[in-house]
Amino acid sequence: MSSSGTKDQHYYEPAKGHGLKHDPFNAIIAPRPIGWISSRDAKGHVNLAPYSFFNAFCYHPPIIGFASTNWKDSAANIQETGEFVWNLATMDLSRQMNATAAHVARDVSEFAVAGLTAAPCKLVNVPRVAESPSPTRRRIPPSGSVPFKERFSPPIDAILPFSSSRSYRVRKLP
Numbered sequence: 001m002s003s004s005g006t007k008d009q010h011y012y013e014p015a016k017g018h019g020l021k022h023d024p025f026n027a028i029i030a031p032r033p034i035g036w037i038s039s040r041d042a043k044g045h046v047n048l049a050p051y052s053f054f055n056a057f058c059y060h061p062p063i064i065g066f067a068s069t070n071w072k073d074s075a076a077n078i079q080e081t082g083e084f085v086w087n088l089a090t091m092d093l094s095r096q097m098n099a100t101a102a103h104v105a106r107d108v109s110e111f112a113v114a115g116l117t118a119a120p121c122k123l124v125n126v127p128r129v130a131e132s133p134s135p136t137r138r139r140i141p142p143s144g145s146v147p148f149k150e151r152f153s154p155p156i157d158a159i160l161p162f163s164s165s166r167s168y169r170v171r172k173l174p
């Protein structure tokens, strides 16, 4: 325990290490919604992956974003095409959502890996998860990514793509 800790509290400064078996940050701000992000690369390959460092940042305009730790396929695709779709991961889709976290080659679609249906979107060239009740289409404006690399010392290999929404598809209650 650091000198600033008490019997009941563990104090730490991330830059100096957390001193615990597991990094507690994941659990400090929780629960978080899952950013189930579909995207497409410039060659047309489709991608789907879950990101728990995801949230809504502004009401008007409605802005969402997610953080990719390390340079992953979703971040690369969004940088290439400027588009992504957020799909709502409901409890009944949790098994498929976890399956889409698989580390597969960039040309392998996680829709197929998880047995999900890729449905076309109206405004963007990225498919949505047809089984999800509320996918949201996003188009990233050129300023819509924060590469952490240049902003932190030492540099961090992570990126925060964010965007205001262009459309929503919300399931009607019966």
Ligand SMILES: Cc1cc2nc3c(=O)[nH]c(=O)nc-3n(C[C@H](O)[C@H](O)[C@H](O)COP(=O)(O)O)c2cc1C
Residues within 6 Å of the ligand: 034, 047, 048, 049, 050, 051, 052, 053, 054, 067, 068, 069, 070, 072, 073, 074, 075, 097, 098, 100, 101, 102, 103, 104
């Ligand atoms: C529930 C869940 C949440 C995740 N959250 C994140 C996250 O916030 N950031 C991240 O970089 N990876 C996260 N991952 C891991 C990525 O989903 C995983 O690395 C995936 O292979 C990335 O896919 P991509 O390379 O196709 O984008 C999460 C995985 C799961 C199962």
